[in-house]
Amino acid sequence: QVQLQESGPGLVKPSETLSLTCSVSDYSITSRYNWAWIRQPPGKGLEWIGTIYHSGGTHYTPSLKSRVTISVDTSSNQFSLKLSSVTAADTALYYCARDDRYNYNMDVWGKGTTVTVSS
């Protein structure tokens, strides 16, 4: 059964770049599905950050588009999130998920990792 696990620093300084990795187990990241990042700020709802497609293309939420990069490392069966110029507003619980664009849903999720932006 496919499993996803987020990893990365729990604390990032303002203006720096947040970097997270999602390790995919028991499923090849090069297979038909796409891969997404979602976040949840404290006390707020979920926010889709972006998706990297099986083809290698990407789409990001408009409000973060200028600061976000999602990439895939096929050799490690991982995909990554980079968010530049972070502020306190980027403090959140970050999830990675498998994005099924045939049915337009996220069918498998990681447990999430908390990132705090603070000096």
Next chain:
Amino acid sequence: QSALTQPPSASESPGQSVTISCTGTSSDIGAYNYVSWYQKHPGKAPKLMIYEVNKRPSGVPDRFSGSKSGNTASLTVSGLQAEDEADYYCSSYAGTNIYVFGTGTKVTV
């Protein structure tokens, strides 16, 4: 793209039914039959409960059902059990390869 609107909380007794609403716009819920619902227990990964408005993934009890009318989608949980106590989030495809999520509803059994 604004977040979909859900009631902050809902509460019902065991064995009863609870319905959670998710209100969007004619650009997301009203435009596409791609509404999903996710269940989130503390410390656990979100779980897909409903997709394409009213379809259940394998393994999800038929106590969970979804519907849509206009710009509003709904999730109904019948025969509530203690294990159904969780946060629930809706999501909709919003065109141009974008998803929008709901604000979340805490269900208390």
